[in-house]
Amino acid sequence: MVETTRRREIEDAASSLFHEHGYSGTSVRDIARALDIQGASLYAHVTSKQDVLWSIVERTASRFEAAADAALAGADGPVPGPGSQLAALVRAHVGVITDDVRRASVFVHEWRSLSPDRRAAIGKRRDAYEGRFRTVIGDGIAAGTFAPVDQVVAAAFVLTSLNGLVAWYRPDGRLKPGPLAEAMADLTLRAVLIGPDDAPPDEVDAG
Amino acid sequence: MVETTRRREIEDAASSLFHEHGYSGTSVRDIARALDIQGASLYAHVTSKQDVLWSIVERTASRFEAAADAALAGADGPVPGPGSQLAALVRAHVGVITDDVRRASVFVHEWRSLSPDRRAAIGKRRDAYEGRFRTVIGDGIAAGTFAPVDQVVAAAFVLTSLNGLVAWYRPDGRLKPGPLAEAMADLTLRAVLIGPDDAPPDEVDAG
DNA sequence: CCTACCGATCGGTAGG
DNA sequence: CCTACCGATCGGTAGG
Numbered sequence: 001m002v003e004t005t006r007r008r009e010i011e012d013a014a015s016s017l018f019h020e021h022g023y024s025g026t027s028v029r030d031i032a033r034a035l036d037i038q039g040a041s042l043y044a045h046v047t048s049k050q051d052v053l054w055s056i057v058e059r060t061a062s063r064f065e066a067a068a069d070a071a072l073a074g075a076d077g078p079v080p081g082p083g084s085q086l087a088a089l090v091r092a093h094v095g096v097i098t099d100d101v102r103r104a105s106v107f108v109h110e111w112r113s114l115s116p117d118r119r120a121a122i123g124k125r126r127d128a129y130e131g132r133f134r135t136v137i138g139d140g141i142a143a144g145t146f147a148p149v150d151q152v153v154a155a156a157f158v159l160t161s162l163n164g165l166v167a168w169y170r171p172d173g174r175l176k177p178g179p180l181a182e183a184m185a186d187l188t189l190r191a192v193l194i195g196p197d198d199a200p201p202d203e204v205d206a207g
Numbered sequence: 208m209v210e211t212t213r214r215r216e217i218e219d220a221a222s223s224l225f226h227e228h229g230y231s232g233t234s235v236r237d238i239a240r241a242l243d244i245q246g247a248s249l250y251a252h253v254t255s256k257q258d259v260l261w262s263i264v265e266r267t268a269s270r271f272e273a274a275a276d277a278a279l280a281g282a283d284g285p286v287p288g289p290g291s292q293l294a295a296l297v298r299a300h301v302g303v304i305t306d307d308v309r310r311a312s313v314f315v316h317e318w319r320s321l322s323p324d325r326r327a328a329i330g331k332r333r334d335a336y337e338g339r340f341r342t343v344i345g346d347g348i349a350a351g352t353f354a355p356v357d358q359v360v361a362a363a364f365v366l367t368s369l370n371g372l373v374a375w376y377r378p379d380g381r382l383k384p385g386p387l388a389e390a391m392a393d394l395t396l397r398a399v400l401i402g403p404d405d406a407p408p409d410e411v412d413a414g
Numbered sequence: 415c416c417t418a419c420c421g422a423t424c425g426g427t428a429g430g
Numbered sequence: 431c432c433t434a435c436c437g438a439t440c441g442g443t444a445g446g
Contacts, residue, residue, distance in 0.1 A: 024231035025320070028425060040426075041431045049425065109316075113232070147397065153382065153390045160371025161364045168363055175360070183360045190354065191398040235441060247442075248415045256441065 006045050009035060014052045015102040019166075023053055023106075023113035053110060054118055060096075060107035061125050067092035068132055082140030083193065087185040089133060090162065094184050097165045098177035105166035130155055137192060146192045158188050213252050216242060221259045222309040226373075230260055230313075230320035260317060261325055267303075267314035268332050274299035275339055289347030290400065294392040296340060297369065301391050304372045305384035312373035337362055344399060353399045365395050 013034035017026040028049050029039035046052050071092035072085060097104040111122050133155040140146030162184060175183065220241040224233040235256050236246035253259050278299035279292060304311040318329050340362040347353030369391060382390065 021319075022229055022231055024229055027423075029423085038432065039424095040433080040435095043426070044431060112228075149394065149397075150382075150390050153387070154394060156371070156375055157368045157391065157394050160374070161368035164363070164367025164371065167367070175357075180360070183357055184364065187356065187361060187364050187398045190356075190400075190402065191394045193397075193402070195397065195400070195402050234439075236439085245416065247417080247419095250442070251415060 004045070010042065010045055011052060011056055012102075015056055015100075015106050018053065018056070018110050019102040019105040023049075023110045050115060053106070053113060056103055056106050057111050057114065057118075057122060060100075060103045061122060061129075063096050063099075064093065064107075064129060065125070067096050068129065072132070082136050082143055082145050083189060085136045086133070086140065086192070087189055089136060090158070090185040090188050091181045093159075093162050094165065094181040095177065097162070098169060098171070098180065101166055101169055101171070108163045108166050130159055133159055140192060145194060147194045147198045149192055154192055158191065161187075211252070217249065217252055218259060218263055219309075222263055222307075222313050225260065225263070225317050226309040226312040230256075230317045257322060260313070260320060261322075263310055263313050264318050264321060264325075264329060267307075267310045268329060268336075270303050270306075271300065271314075271336060272332070274303050275336065279339070289343050289350055289352050290396060292343045293340070293347065293399070294396055296343060297365070297392040297395050298388045300366075300369050301372065301388040302384065304369070305376060305378070305387065308373055308376055308378070315370045315373050337366055340366055347399060352401060354401045354405045356399055361399055365398065368394075 010031065014026070014031050017030055017034065021030075027039075028042055031049075031052070032039045032042045035042075068089055071088035074088070111119060111126075114122060134151045137146060137149070137151045137154050141148055141151070165180075165184075169180070217238065221233070221238050224237055224241065228237075234246075235249055238256075238259070239246040239249045242249075275296055278295035281295070318326060318333075321329060341358045344353060344356070344361050345358045348355055348358070372387075372391075376387070
């Protein structure tokens with residue numbers, strides 16, 4: 001838990017390797033080689049390989065949570081309401097991913113390699129995080145802004161597609177973080193916003 | 208390549224284990240144990256662990272391709288056009304996943320563990336498959352049925368969320384394959400269909 | 415499908 | 431951060 005430069009370098013190298021080959025597919029010696037030291041030397045800085053994974057996953061989880069907090073707190077812009085809240089959540093989530101794809105990728109894919117206790121702890125936090133999306137979508141449906149979609153499916157649909165970014169986002173690609181976040185927010189809002197083909201929620205207006 | 212019962216049992220067991228622990232996280236002895244035989248005995252039926260992965264991935268790729276072919280061929284129902292074609296593609300994709308989540312999960316997540324040649328070959332097929340989604344979305348935009356979204360982003364957005372099913376679909380869950388496919392098709396179409404807030408494509412109708 | 419075994423590599427420790 | 435080393439496990443082979 002001591003915050004040193006070397007420790008961060010280790011987690012950076014491990015994030016890259018876990019991202020590319022997975023936790024099981026990466027050896028302690030692979031990480032050491034990326035830092036030009038011996039495998040055994042790594043244990044001067046970390047207590048175990050699992051410990052490195054945990055640091056990466058736990059810190060990234062906190063980043064997602066903090067970004068969502070900030071997004072919901074500052075979402076009352078020109079057009080308040082569930083629509084702008086959901087858009088803010090999406091932009092925040094995309095921002096955490098584009099800010100560090102490798103760590104985000106490890107968080108998304110390698111939490112299954114955590115020890116049982118840690119895996120359970122992260123599972124709860126992931127569910128609570130996804131719950132924010134469910135709640136905002138539910139609010140939008142109740143307000144008549146969103147179509148009566150299945151909240152659970154819609155939240156999973158959206159979050160999965162955002163998380164999928166870790167597989168195809170390229171920092172040097174055509175789409176920069178800003179426009180990409182806008183495109184994702186646009187697709188997300190379209191998917192849930194009420195449209196002309198949707199039946200009115202409870203009362204029929206007579207034109 | 209010989210199609211025996213035992214071979215299928217091996218691939219079934221391997222699919223479950225690869226799905227749960229990943230390719231690298233699964234040993235040959237793990238697979239053997241699931242079949243109540245010795246690790247070395249597995250080699251009477253397969254040539255290598257990599258060979259088992261390849262069979263699973265290759266067959267599943269073919270299933271996705273065949274399902275998409277059938278979907279596009281039979282999509283000219285009551286309301287032809289890009290909308291019904293996209294919906295048909297989505298239903299087909301979801302169907303392949305719900306039909307065998309474990310194999311689908313291995314296809315989606317473990318193709319990175321393939322040998323370089325095989326990985327490249329599957330990569331090309333995956334891109335061609337995703338191209339069908341891009342094309343249909345492009346057709347819809349050209350026809351004025353779909354909003355002018357980014358085809359590449361939209362296709363990735365949709366396909367990723369569908370593939371994400373392998374992580375949360377439960378055969379004994381609340382949503383059965385049929386309704387689930389409908390919900391996914393609904394969200395997908397909403398995300399791309401043109402709405403009241405979209406500017407008209409090229410000419411403004413004067414009310 | 416078994417027993418017996420191969421060299422290589424794994425995560426990690428001892429002692430400096 | 432190093433050398434030297436540990437027991438365990440890895441994918442796979444030999445020979446039946």
